[in-house]
Amino acid sequence: PPHRPPVVPTSDLIEGFDTELLTGADADGIPLGFSTFNGERSRAQISTTLEHPPVPGEAPGNAVLQLDVAGDDWAGVLQRFGNESVDEWLSYDWTGAVEISFWFLGRDSGTSLVIDVLDNRRPCARVDDAERYSYQFVDNFNGWRLLSIPFEVMTRKEVWNGAPNDGLGLSAVHGWALAA
Numbered sequence: 001p002p003h004r005p006p007v008v009p010t011s012d013l014i015e016g017f018d019t020e021l022l023t024g025a026d027a028d029g030i031p032l033g034f035s036t037f038n039g040e041r042s043r044a045q046i047s048t049t050l051e052h053p054p055v056p057g058e059a060p061g062n063a064v065l066q067l068d069v070a071g072d073d074w075a076g077v078l079q080r081f082g083n084e085s086v087d088e089w090l091s092y093d094w095t096g097a098v099e100i101s102f103w104f105l106g107r108d109s110g111t112s113l114v115i116d117v118l119d120n121r122r123p124c125a126r127v128d129d130a131e132r133y134s135y136q137f138v139d140n141f142n143g144w145r146l147l148s149i150p151f152e153v154m155t156r157k158e159v160w161n162g163a164p165n166d167g168l169g170l171s172a173v174h175g176w177a178l179a180a
Contacts, residue, residue, distance in 0.1 A: 004083075006093035006172045013098075014176065015079065017048045017063045023064050024086025030127045032082035032089065032123075037179070042071025055103050055144050061090050069180045076179025080118065080128070089121070091172040100176070101148040106141040113137055116157065117150060118175040130174045131156065131163040 021034040050108035055062060069075045081090040100117060110169040117136070118130035133154040137147065151168055 004088065004090065006091040008093050010072070015065075017065050021046060021048060021065075022082070022086050024082055026082075026088055029091075030128050031078075032080045033086045035078050035080070036075065037078055038069075038071065038075035039073030041073045042069060042075040042076035044069050044077060046077045053105065053144065056146075064105075067178065067180075070136075074179055076114075076177055078175060078177040080130075080175040081173075089174060091120075091174045094170040094173045097151065097170060099148045099150045101146060103144050103166070104139075104147050104179075105144050106139050108142045109139045111139045113139060114177075114179050115147075116177040116179070117151070117154065117173060118177070119162055119170065120166070120172040121174055122164060127161065129162045129164070129169075131165065132159055132177075133157065133168045 023031065023033040023035060025031050034046060036046055038044050045068045047066050049066045050063050052064050052066070055064065058061065065077070069076050081092060082088060083090050100115065102115075113136070114134050117133045118128075119133055121128075121130045133151070134157040135149045135154045151170065154168060156165070156168070171178075
């Protein structure tokens with residue numbers, strides 16, 4: 001299929017978790033929507049839940065993403081943006097955005113976590129060659145906390161996928177990930 005131009009978001013909200021976690025794949029078999037990933041000694045499981053401590057300022061009936069990780073290496077959740085039928089990649093133009101923010105329920109576990117932004121891909125790529133920009137933080141608090149990570153503090157992470165190496169441009173963001 002032809003390369004789709006990036007979509008300009010109509011809201012600051014990336015995902016509200018108010019519907020099921022959509023999954024699919026593109027014509028080359030690359031998972032789109034929500035998926036998990038893990039090392040050899042870990043597993044990740046994702047779901048949405050209404051059963052959680054209240055998020056400050058939330059509306060009644062607010063669902064959140066629940067990521068359960070078991071093991072002793074790494075695992076996480078990834079959302080590769082897809083079209084409505086989740087069978088073609090979609091990118092968003094975040095030009096002008098200065099940070100990514102999300103509510104995180106801390107358990108004071110001491111676990112190191114990383115948030116990734118999947119930046120541009122090569123036109124007509126047949127693999128996930130999105131550039132990864134990351135920020136690491138530690139679960140060293142209890143309760144909900146709004147984490148706001150300025151894009152300027154994120155660093156490029158090499159994942160050996162043939163990604164372009166042209167900086168975090170934010171003009172074609174293809175997804176995000178959270179890993180422990």
